[in-house]
Amino acid sequence: MAADVETLATVEALAGEKYAHGFVTDIEQEFSEKGLNPDVIRFISAKKAEPDWLLAWRLEAYARWLALDEPDWAKISYPPIDYQALYYYAAPKEKVGPKSLDEVDPDLLETYKKLGIPLKEQEILAGVEGASRYAVDAVFDSVSVVTTFKAELAKAGVIFCPLSEAVREHPDLVRAYLGTVVPTSDNYFACLNSAVFSEGSFVYVPPGVRCPMELSTYFRINASSTGQFERTLIIADKGAYVSYLEGCTAPMRDENQLHAAVVELVALEDAEIKYSTVQNWYPGDAEGRGGIYNFVTKRADCRGDRSKVSWTQVETGSAITWKYPSCILRGADSVGEFYSIAITNNRQQADTGTKMIHLGPGSRSRIIAKGISAGRSTSTYRGLVSVHPKAKGARNFTQCDSLLIGKDCAAHTVPYVEARNGSAKLEHEATTTRLSEDQLFYAMQRGLSQEEAVQLLVNGFVKDVLQELPMEFAVEAQKLVAVSLEGSVG
Amino acid sequence: MLKIDNLHVRVGEAEILKGLSLSVPTGEVHAVMGPNGAGKSTLSYTLAGRSGYEVTDGTAQLLGDDLLALNASERAAKGVFLSFQYPLEIPGVPALTFVRAALNAQRKARGEGEISAPEFLKKAKAEAANLKMDFEMLRRGLNVGFSGGEKKRMEIFQMAMLAPRLAILDETDSGLDIDALKIVSEGVNALRAADRSMLVITHYQRLLDHIRPDRVHVLAAGRIVASGGPELALELERDGYDKYGKAA
Ligand SMILES: Nc1ncnc2c1ncn2[C@@H]1O[C@H](COP(=O)(O)OP(=O)(O)OP(=O)(O)O)[C@@H](O)[C@H]1O
Numbered sequence: 207m208a209a210d211v212e213t214l215a216t217v218e219a220l221a222g223e224k225y226a227h228g229f230v231t232d233i234e235q236e237f238s239e240k241g242l243n244p245d246v247i248r249f250i251s252a253k254k255a256e257p258d259w260l261l262a263w264r265l266e267a268y269a270r271w272l273a274l275d276e277p278d279w280a281k282i283s284y285p286p287i288d289y290q291a292l293y294y295y296a297a298p299k300e301k302v303g304p305k306s307l308d309e310v311d312p313d314l315l316e317t318y319k320k321l322g323i324p325l326k327e328q329e330i331l332a333g334v335e336g337a338s339r340y341a342v343d344a345v346f347d348s349v350s351v352v353t354t355f356k357a358e359l360a361k362a363g364v365i366f367c368p369l370s371e372a373v374r375e376h377p378d379l380v381r382a383y384l385g386t387v388v389p390t391s392d393n394y395f396a397c398l399n400s401a402v403f404s405e406g407s408f409v410y411v412p413p414g415v416r417c418p419m420e421l422s423t424y425f426r427i428n429a430s431s432t433g434q435f436e437r438t439l440i441i442a443d444k445g446a447y448v449s450y451l452e453g454c455t456a457p458m459r460d461e462n463q464l465h466a467a468v469v470e471l472v473a474l475e476d477a478e479i480k481y482s483t484v485q486n487w488y489p490g491d492a493e494g495r496g497g498i499y500n501f502v503t504k505r506a507d508c509r510g511d512r513s514k515v516s517w518t519q520v521e522t523g524s525a526i527t528w529k530y531p532s533c534i535l536r537g538a539d540s541v542g543e544f545y546s547i548a549i550t551n552n553r554q555q556a557d558t559g560t561k562m563i564h565l566g567p568g569s570r571s572r573i574i575a576k577g578i579s580a581g582r583s584t585s586t587y588r589g590l591v592s593v594h595p596k597a598k599g600a601r602n603f604t605q606c607d608s609l610l611i612g613k614d615c616a617a618h619t620v621p622y623v624e625a626r627n628g629s630a631k632l633e634h635e636a637t638t639t640r641l642s643e644d645q646l647f648y649a650m651q652r653g654l655s656q657e658e659a660v661q662l663l664v665n666g667f668v669k670d671v672l673q674e675l676p677m678e679f680a681v682e683a684q685k686l687v688a689v690s691l692e693g694s695v696g
Numbered sequence: 697m698l699k700i701d702n703l704h705v706r707v708g709e710a711e712i713l714k715g716l717s718l719s720v721p722t723g724e725v726h727a728v729m730g731p732n733g734a735g736k737s738t739l740s741y742t743l744a745g746r747s748g749y750e751v752t753d754g755t756a757q758l759l760g761d762d763l764l765a766l767n768a769s770e771r772a773a774k775g776v777f778l779s780f781q782y783p784l785e786i787p788g789v790p791a792l793t794f795v796r797a798a799l800n801a802q803r804k805a806r807g808e809g810e811i812s813a814p815e816f817l818k819k820a821k822a823e824a825a826n827l828k829m830d831f832e833m834l835r836r837g838l839n840v841g842f843s844g845g846e847k848k849r850m851e852i853f854q855m856a857m858l859a860p861r862l863a864i865l866d867e868t869d870s871g872l873d874i875d876a877l878k879i880v881s882e883g884v885n886a887l888r889a890a891d892r893s894m895l896v897i898t899h900y901q902r903l904l905d906h907i908r909p910d911r912v913h914v915l916a917a918g919r920i921v922a923s924g925g926p927e928l929a930l931e932l933e934r935d936g937y938d939k940y941g942k943a944a
Pocket residue numbers: 707708709710712730731732733734735736737738739781
C-alpha cells in the first residue's frame with residue numbers, strides 16, 4: 207500500500223526536526239554543589255538573600271521530604287531518579303541582578319528571541335496592537351531574567367515579580383499565603399520543591415482590580431543535570447481578576463531532567479483567576495531517550511464566596527507528566543474549571559487530570575479533558591470529584607475524551623467520585639475513539655494532505671479546550687498540537 | 697476526460713474489479729448501474745485513491761495523466777471529486793472550515809493563491825441557497841448528527857464549492873426524499889459543464905429522469921458488461937440484472 211510507505215517516509219523525515227526549542231544556550235553559569243543537603247539549601251537561600259523564616263521553612267520541608275517515599279500509584283514508569291546527582295541551583299553568571307533589559311546578557315535575550323518570546327516592551331508595542339499586549343516574566347534555569355511592564359502594572363496596583371523579589375519587597379503577603387494551598391508536606395515532589403525552590407512568579411491583584419493585561423511566565427531549563435523547581439504564587443483579592451499564562455521549553459538532551467514545580471492560587475470573594483499552561487518541555491526522542499520528568503503540583507484555593515478559578519492546560523512535552531491541577535471549592539457558590547489537552551507521542555507517558563474538592567454549598571465544577579495518544583505512548587486521565595456533606599447542591603460535569611492515533615498507544619480513564627451529599631448533581635461522560643482511516647481518506651479526497659487531514663481532525667477534537675485559551679496563545683497552542691503529532695499516522 | 701482500461705483491483709484477498717474498461721468523454725455524464733456487491737463503490741474508491749484498493753493490472757487516466765500514480769489529495773487537486781455513498785462525520789470541524797481548508801489545499805497544490813474569506817463566504821452562501829440548505833448547518837461539525845439526506849446534500853454542496861473536473865456520485869440519490877431528490881438533481885444539473893464530466897452511480901432509474909445521462913453502463917461481477925443510451929436504464933428497471941448473471 208503506497209500510502210503507508212509514504213507515511214513512513216514522512217515520519218522519518220520529520221523525526222529530526224520535531225522539537226524546535228532543543229538548542230542549548232552557551233552561557234556562563236553558576237551552580238550550587240551537586241546533590242542535596244542542608245548546606246545546598248542554605249546556599250540557595252543565601253543566594254536569594256532570604257529572611258530567616260524562609261530558610262527555616264525550607265529546612266523543615268527538607269526534613270519532611272527525607273521521611274517521604276516517592277509516589278508509585280500513577281500509570282507511569284521510569285528508572286529511579288538519583289536525587290544526589292542533580293544540581294539544585296543554576297544561574298546565569300552576572301554581577302548584580304539586571305536593572306533593565308539593557309543590562310541583560312545579550313545571549314539570553316537571543317535565547318528568548320529564538321523562542322519567540324518578546325521581552326522588549328517597545329517591540330511588543332510595535333509588533334502587536336492593544337489586546338495582544340502581555341507582560342512577561344522570563345525564568346532561565348533558577349533565576350528570573352527580566353519582568354516586563356512592571357511600571358504599568360504597578361499603576362494598577364498589581365504586583366508581578368519574581369517570587370524571590372516578592373519575598374524581599376512584600377514579605378507579609380508572601381508569608382501570609384505561601385504554603386497555604388499546597389502545604390510543604392503535601393506530597394513527595396511538592397515537599398522537595400518547598401526545600402529547594404529557586405524561582406517562580408508572584409502575582410498579587412488588589413481588591414476590585416481587573417489586571418490590565420495578560421501576565422505570563424516563560425520557564426526555560428538550559429543547564430545540564432539541573433533540576434528546575436519553580437514556585438508560583440498568585441493571589442486575587444476580593445473582586446479581582448487576572449489571567450496568567452505559563453510556557454515552558456528545554457534543550458534536547460539525552461539525559462532526563464527533573465522539573466518539580468508548585469503553583470498555588472488563592473481567589474478571595476468574587477475573585478477570578480484564569481491560569482493557562484502551554485507545556486512544551488523537551489519530550490525525549492523517538493526511542494524515549496532524554497526528556498523532562500515533569501512532576502508538578504498545582505492547586506487553587508477558591509477561598510471566597512463566588513470565587514472562580516479555571517485551569518487550562520495544553521500538555522505536549524515532557525517524557526513523563528505527573529500533574530493534577532486542582533481546585534478546593536471552599537467558598538459558597540465558588541466555581542472550578544479544568545480544561546485540558548494532553549498529547550503524547552513516541553514513548554511519552556502522561557498521567558494527568560484534576561481534583562475538584564467541593565466544600566462550599568452551591569459550588570460548581572466543570573472538567574473537559576482531551577487526551578491524544580500516538581506512537582507508543584500512554585496517556586491516563588485521573589480525576590477526583592469529591593463532594594463534602596456541607597456542599598449542598600454542588601454540581602459537577604466531567605467529560606473525558608480520548609483519541610488514539612495508531613495501534614501501539616494506549617489511553618486510560620480513571621475517574622473517582624466521592625459524593626457525601628445527597629443533593630449533589632454529578633454528570634460524567636467519556637469516549638474513546640481511534641482516528642479513523644475513513645475520516646482521513648474523506649479529508650484527503652477533498653484535497654488535504656495527510657498531515658493537514660490529521661491536523662484538521664485533531665483540531666476538531668480539541669476545539670472545546672483551545673477556545674478557553676487567550677486568543678494569541680490559542681493560535682500558538684494549535685500549532686504546537688500540529689507539530690507534536692507530525693508524522694504520527696502510519 | 698476519464699479513460700479506464702482493463703482495471704483489476706484487489707481488496708484484501710479478493711479480486712473485486714476484473715478487467716473493467718470505461719471511457720467518459722469531457723463534458724459528458726455517464727450513469728453506472730449494477731447489482732449490490734458488483735464493485736461500483738470499489739471503482740469509485742479506486743479512482744479516488746483510497747489505500748487498501750490495490751490495482752494489480754490495467755490503467756486509469758484523467759485527461760491523459762496517470763491517475764494511479766497519484767495519492768488521494770493529489771487526485772483531488774487534479775479535479776477528482778467523490779460524493780461518498782456513506783459520508784463521514786468530522787466532529788468539531790464546521791463544514792465551512794473543512795471546505796475552505798480543502799479548497800485552499802487544492803489551490804495551493806495547483807500553484808494558485810488562497811481564496812479570500814469574503815469571496816469564499818459569498819460563494820458558500822450562494823451554493824447553500826441553491827441547495828436550499830440552512831446556512832447555520834455549515835457552522836456545525838461536518839455531518840455530525842445530520843440525517844442521511846442532509847449528508848448527501850452536504851456532499852453536493854462540497855462538490856459545488858470545489859468545482860471538480862470529474863465528479864463521481866456514488867448513490868447520491870439513496871436516502872433522499874422526493875423533494876430533496878429534485879433539489880439535489882437540480883444542483884447537479886447546474887454543475888454540468890462542457891469541461892466537466894460526471895460518473896453517476898445509482899440503483900434507480902428515477903434519478904436519471906432528473907439527471908439525463910449521455911450513456912448508461914452496467915457493472916456486474918467487476919466488469920462493464922453492457923453500455924447504451926438512457927433507454928438502457930429503463931430496460932434494467934423493467935427486467936433487472938438477470939440477463940447479466942447476477943452472481944459474481
Ligand atoms: N475490505 C474488503 N475486503 C473484502 N471484500 C470487500 C471489502 N470491501 C468490499 N468488499 C467486497 O467487494 C464487493 C464489491 O463491493 P462494493 O462496495 O464495490 O459494491 P457496490 O457495487 O458498491 O454495492 P452496493 O450497490 O451495495 O453499494 C462486495 O462483494 C464486497 O463484499
